[in-house]
Amino acid sequence: MxxxxxxxxxxxxxxxxxxxxxxxxxxxxxxxxxxxxQAEHRRKQTAVDLAFMRxxxxxxxxxxxxxxxxxxxxxxxxxxxxxxxxxxxxxGLIQRITALNLFLHDIYHDQKILKDRVIxxxxxxxxxxxxxxxxxxxxxxxxxxxxxxxxxxxDRDGNYLVLEDNLxxxxxASYMLENRAALKRAFPDLxxxxxxxxxxxxxxxxxxxxxxxxxxxxxTSQPNVVLMTPGVFNSAYFEHAFLARQMGIPIVEGRDLVxxxxxxxxxxxxxxxxxxxxxxxxDDDFLDPTVFRPDSLLGVPGLVHAYxxxxxxxxxxxxxxxxxxxVVYYFVPKMIKxxxxxxxxxxxxxxxxxxxxxxxxxxxxxxxxxxxxxxNEAGGYGMLMGPWASREEIESFREQIRANPRxxxxxxxxxxxxxxxxxxxxxxxxxxxxxxxxxxxxxxxVTPGGLTRxxxxxxxxVVNSSQGGGSKDSWxxxxxx
Amino acid sequence: MSDFNxxxxxxxxxxxxxxxxxxxxxxxxxxLYWMSRYIERxxxxxxxxxxxxxxxxxxxxxxxxxxKEHWLPILCSxxxxxxxxxxxxxxxSESVTEFLTFREENPNSIISCLFTAxxxxxxVRDQISLEMFEALNECYLxxxxxxxxxxxxxxxxxxxxxxxxxxxLFQGITASTFTRSEGYEFMNIGKFLERxxxxxxxxxxxxxILLPSIADVGGAVDxxxxxxxxxxxxxxxxxxKFHVEDILPKKVAEFLIFSTTFPRSIRACMQRLxxxxxxxxGKERREYRSPEERAFGKLLSDLNFLTIxxxxxxxxxxxxxxxxxxxxxxxxxxxxxxxxHPPVDIQAEILxxxxxxxxxx
Numbered sequence: 001m002x003x004x005x006x007x008x009x010x011x012x013x014x015x016x017x018x019x020x021x022x023x024x025x026x027x028x029x030x031x032x033x034x035x036x037x038q039a040e041h042r043r044k045q046t047a048v049d050l051a052f053m054r055x056x057x058x059x060x061x062x063x064x065x066x067x068x069x070x071x072x073x074x075x076x077x078x079x080x081x082x083x084x085x086x087x088x089x090x091x092g093l094i095q096r097i098t099a100l101n102l103f104l105h106d107i108y109h110d111q112k113i114l115k116d117r118v119i120x121x122x123x124x125x126x127x128x129x130x131x132x133x134x135x136x137x138x139x140x141x142x143x144x145x146x147x148x149x150x151x152x153x154x155d156r157d158g159n160y161l162v163l164e165d166n167l168x169x170x171x172x173a174s175y176m177l178e179n180r181a182a183l184k185r186a187f188p189d190l191x192x193x194x195x196x197x198x199x200x201x202x203x204x205x206x207x208x209x210x211x212x213x214x215x216x217x218x219x220t221s222q223p224n225v226v227l228m229t230p231g232v233f234n235s236a237y238f239e240h241a242f243l244a245r246q247m248g249i250p251i252v253e254g255r256d257l258v259x260x261x262x263x264x265x266x267x268x269x270x271x272x273x274x275x276x277x278x279x280x281x282x283d284d285d286f287l288d289p290t291v292f293r294p295d296s297l298l299g300v301p302g303l304v305h306a307y308x309x310x311x312x313x314x315x316x317x318x319x320x321x322x323x324x325x326x327v328v329y330y331f332v333p334k335m336i337k338x339x340x341x342x343x344x345x346x347x348x349x350x351x352x353x354x355x356x357x358x359x360x361x362x363x364x365x366x367x368x369x370x371x372x373x374x375x376n377e378a379g380g381y382g383m384l385m386g387p388w389a390s391r392e393e394i395e396s397f398r399e400q401i402r403a404n405p406r407x408x409x410x411x412x413x414x415x416x417x418x419x420x421x422x423x424x425x426x427x428x429x430x431x432x433x434x435x436x437x438x439x440x441x442x443x444x445x446v447t448p449g450g451l452t453r454x455x456x457x458x459x460x461x462v463v464n465s466s467q468g469g470g471s472k473d474s475w476x477x478x479x480x481x
Numbered sequence: 482m483s484d485f486n487x488x489x490x491x492x493x494x495x496x497x498x499x500x501x502x503x504x505x506x507x508x509x510x511x512x513l514y515w516m517s518r519y520i521e522r523x524x525x526x527x528x529x530x531x532x533x534x535x536x537x538x539x540x541x542x543x544x545x546x547x548x549k550e551h552w553l554p555i556l557c558s559x560x561x562x563x564x565x566x567x568x569x570x571x572x573x574s575e576s577v578t579e580f581l582t583f584r585e586e587n588p589n590s591i592i593s594c595l596f597t598a599x600x601x602x603x604x605v606r607d608q609i610s611l612e613m614f615e616a617l618n619e620c621y622l623x624x625x626x627x628x629x630x631x632x633x634x635x636x637x638x639x640x641x642x643x644x645x646x647x648x649x650l651f652q653g654i655t656a657s658t659f660t661r662s663e664g665y666e667f668m669n670i671g672k673f674l675e676r677x678x679x680x681x682x683x684x685x686x687x688x689x690i691l692l693p694s695i696a697d698v699g700g701a702v703d704x705x706x707x708x709x710x711x712x713x714x715x716x717x718x719x720x721x722k723f724h725v726e727d728i729l730p731k732k733v734a735e736f737l738i739f740s741t742t743f744p745r746s747i748r749a750c751m752q753r754l755x756x757x758x759x760x761x762x763g764k765e766r767r768e769y770r771s772p773e774e775r776a777f778g779k780l781l782s783d784l785n786f787l788t789i790x791x792x793x794x795x796x797x798x799x800x801x802x803x804x805x806x807x808x809x810x811x812x813x814x815x816x817x818x819x820x821x822h823p824p825v826d827i828q829a830e831i832l833x834x835x836x837x838x839x840x841x842x
Contacts, residue, residue: 055611056603056618224500232604241606248502251607256506258493258825259834268504269663269819271494289827290834301830305838 002041003033003420006427012158012417013429014079024481025082032190033077033420033427041076041422044186048074051185057178057242059235059465072175073470075421078183079432079452080194082480089152089160089436090446092345095336097148097438100165100323102339104144108134108319118338119331123355126406127328128376129168129284129321133291137308139317140213141441146315147206147279148438149173149450152346154417161349161414163433165332167324168316169281172451173202173437174239175471177246179451183473196475197448202437203246209441210247210277213313223276226252226266230282230298235466240281249279259302262309277313284318326375326409327353354401354408363401363410367394370410372401385461387413416461419472421454431455433463434474449474488829494822503662509605510667511820516601516609517655518671520617523594524648525679525713529555530578531641532712537574539705545571552577558682559589582633582640591644592624610658613651620647669757670815677750678808681801683713684737687730688798707733719743734797735789747804748784754811755781761819773814780807 008016015026022030049071052058058069081089106113107124108131114121124130149170151163180199184191207225214223229240231253244251256266257275265272280287286296288303306312322328330351333344352359352370363370367386374382384397401408418429436450452472453463463469533555537543543551552572556562561580564587569576582591599621602614623629623643633640652672659665687710707728711717720728720736720743740746754777762770769775780803792800 053622054619055615056606222500224504227607232600237603238606241603244607245611249607250504250506250509252506253508255825256508258822259830260493260496262837265493265496266504267494267507267822268497268499269507269510270497270499270504272496273499273504274496276500290831290838294831297827301825301827302834302837305834305841308838309841 002036002038002426003030006420006429008418008429011415011429011431012154012156014154014417014419014432016420025080025477027481028190028194029077029080032187038425044076045422048076048182048186051182052178056238057175058238060233060237061235072465073456074179074182075454075456075470075472076183076186077420077422077427078473078475079419079434080475080477081449083197083477084480086197086448086476088345090448092160093150093436093438093446094444095340095342095345096150096162096165096332097145097440097444099332099336099339100148100167101142101144101440103335104317104320104323105142106339107322108137113335113338116338118334119328123327123331123406124322127322127325129319129325131284131319131322134308134319140216140313143213143440144317144320145323146209146213146317146440148440149435150438152434152436153349153414155414158417160346160434162332162346163349163414164326165324165329166435167320168283170435170437171236171239171281172435172453172471173206173447174242176437176447176449176451176474177202178242179471179473194475195478197478199447199449202439202447203243205439205441205445205447206243206279207247207249209439210249210279210315212441213315214276215310215313217310218276224266224274225249225277225279226275228252228254228257228278228280228282230254230286234281236281243279254282254298254300257300257303259300259306262302262306262311264300264303264306264312275312277315279315284321287314287318321376326351326373327355327406330409349411349414352410354405354410359410360401360405363408364398366410367398369413371413372397372408372410375407375409385413413461416455419452419454421456421470421472423456423458428458430458431461431463432472448476488826488832490829490833491823491826505608505663507820507822509608509664511816512601512604513608513664514667514671514815514820516598516605516617516671517668518675519594519598519601520648520651521672521675522589522679523591523598524645525676525683526559526581526589526591526594527641527644527648528715529558529683529713530581531638532709534574534578534637536705536709540702545573548573554686554688556581558686561587561589578637583630595620595624595644595647608664610654612654612658616647616651616654620644620651623647663761666757666761667819670754670761673750673753673757674808674812676745677747677754678805680714680737680745680747680750681804681808683710684734685798685801686710686713688801703730704728711737714745716743716745731789731793734792738792739784739789748781751777751781751784758811771814771818773810776807777811780804 008019015023017023052071058071061068061070103113113119114124145167147170149166149172152160153163154160176199210225211223226249227240227244229237229251240251252266258265258267258272264275266275282298285292286298288299288301289296290301291304307314307318329348330353333348336342336344352363354360354363370386372384384393386394416431416433419432420427421430432452432454434450434452437447439445452474454470454472455461455463456470457468460468549572556565556572556577559581565580568584568586569580580587580590584590585593587593599617602609602617606614655668687706707730708717711720711733714737716737723736724732736743738747741749743749758774759766764770769778
């Protein structure tokens with residue numbers, strides 16, 4: 001049958017231990033794939049794609065004046081994680097976000113970690129997203145990162161490594177939820193028999209978090225919580241609307257809000273109505289033209305003043321970007337040791353800092369073997385994949401690194417684990433990562449699974465939706481098989 | 482320190498202390514209103530075109546002038562003749578139906594109406610039910626596909642049937658999945674305002690039609706045209722239930738203006754509007770809060786007491802225009818009252834907040 005011809009090749013494969021041995025937690029899926037033929041697969045895929053298109057589970061393609069909306073390609077074969085493996089991941093993620101929240105509180109207050117020379121101060125004080133003007137400012141419940149989407153990858157031996165912490169406005173949670181709904185429709189019997197931990201709680205948990213961090217001045221009143229979007233033209237608008245609907249809160253744009261006497265109001269049919277908590281899906285720079293980019297038309301003049309006055313809460317807080325700078329990433333394992341006195345459960349990918357003289361020499365000598373990333377880019381942009389790059393690209397990065405070493409890090413290429421993925425006529429191995437979603441409120445919770453992104457192009461390691469990536473449903477089982 | 486060049490922030494609407502999940506953004510109210518209005522409009526345009534294309538089948542061999550005389554009033558009823566003659570030289574079945582169906586340059590073509598409705602729905606996706614969005618989105622995807630024109634070319638009737646079905650489906654889904662709340666009122670007001678307005682325009686078409694000759698009044702052409710008017714308002718069968726005799730112009734006008742039971746008559750639409758307006762304003766019945774609402778209330782009361790003879794004596798066309806004016810002013814009033822907020826001058830706001838921040842430091 002189709003899956004019998006599958007070739008795991010020389011990679012860590014999520015499903016196959018070797019060419020003939022299916023890992024125990026994929027047992028039921030293997031059985032189901034045994035009886036799946038091309039025609040049935042095509043029917044199911046078409047049904048799923050059509051449902052996504054119809055219900056508008058799409059992203060807007062930029063640089064296209066037709067306003068084209070595309071679906072995020074969805075692969076029907078789910079990625080599976082056994083319970084015991086998940087527990088370790090969950091523990092590691094909670095450990096990491098706890099340390100990161102402590103770190104943010106520290107650097108916006110006493111900066112002990114800098115004074116103790118665990119992190120050289122210039123890395124933090126010179127970081128692009130460090131918000132000096134928020135020194136000494138207290139955020140509700142001392143939580144800076146309320147919503148985090150951490151990118152995990154697996155190396156050749158199947159070890160989970162942290163590739164990136166996304167601490168500003170991580171996206172994709174809606175796809176996690178929509179993918180699950182789609183998969184349940186496509187394979188109801190398989191889903192039921194596999195015993196999978198549900199993800200449906202995400203929106204309810206998120207709403208709890210947002211209510212939990214409402215301004216202390218509000219006392220016990222129910223806060224008015226809103227989701228703030230850059231607007232309908234943003235590529236993630238579907239997600240914004242989806243989450244707002246799931247939480248039952250209004251979705252607002254900058255033009256719906258106005259600030260008077262350091263309080264935020266929304267413009268409603270009953271006049272101006274107060275806003276207490278804003279789940280903002282808009283970067284710091286665009287929040288308030290008074291303080292950050294004066295040319296931004298997306299934000300609200302006076303919003304930062306209201307925030308500083310403690311009259312409105314923002315999730316995530318302003319200034320979290322300093323902790324997902326790729327240079328600061330290098331120091332996260334040290335933060336875990338420093339603040340928690342623990343060994344990191346989930347290690348980083350081995351990283352070199354271009355601004356450290358020794359590292360820089362190594363980077364420059366091995367540019368053709370390394371992956372180079374700029375410190376503040378996301379979405380797979382501003383990257384050099386040494387082993388696959390042309391001579392010109394390598395030389396261009398050499399120049400850039402020389403000019404501004406603080407802006408670059410380098411890593412050994414990790415050959416990401418692979419997963420059987422439908423490729424037109426049968427299953428082939430494609431590289432995957434995993435983005436679990438962590439919510440930090442009264443307690444810290446991790447939704448079981450997350451979003452598995454898959455690089456659909458043969459051999460590609462880039463999983464970003466903007467660059468030919470797709471996604472899979474991600475199952476965490478109740479047991480280990 | 483005041484400089485008379487310093488921009489001053491615009492005064493905003495009064496502050497309310499509502500903290501409940503029922504508050505509705507003005508932008509959302511506006512989108513719901515227009516989404517609903519445009520869907521209703523598309524349905525009316527579809528019906529109008531369908532009926533008139535069929536009517537043309539009864540009149541073969543019309544010359545250019547006659548074709549123009551038939552189609553021009555229909556264009557006028559949509560108020561788009563200027564845009565039309567920028568795009569086409571001749572007003573005939575082909576050009577007028579294409580213009581009113583597919584031309585995106587015409588904001589009131591079926592395709593423009595439904596694209597705008599869908600864009601409004603996208604703006605308020607968090608407010609409407611998933612089923613409502615899906616119904617509208619399916620219609621949008623159909624119109625965006627090549628299939629749409631193919632269906633139209635192979636049989637315009639099927640195409641317009643499909644458009645009407647999308648509208649009915651949407652309204653049915655709304656009735657069975659949408660919370661009865663403020664948003665529902667805005668959607669209803671959009672729908673009934675549009676419907677009442679379109680009924681006046683459909684009825685007014687006969688005013689614009691230059692009769693071929695006096696002898697034809699009461700003749701076969703005249704009767705067919707009045708029948709087409711009824712069908713354009715989806716009212717032929719309802720009319721027949723009330724009037725067993727022939728289709729008489731006066732009875733048609735009376736039915737489309739005064740019926741309390743036929744849901745597309747001007748009076749029936751206005752009665753619904755009256756209820757929804759009061760739900761929104763929270764005022765007692767027969768209490769009206771603004772000159773526009775009072776003018777509306779007065780017209781409704783006229784409809785309760787006037788007779789068709791009185792209307793005809795003072796001029797049907799004038800009366801219908803009067804209705805349109807009242808509805809237009811009501812539309813503007815609703816916008817001002819619930820949807821409009823004074824614009825924010827970004828530069829003035831920036832200055833204001835910078836000053837406030839400095840004072841605090």
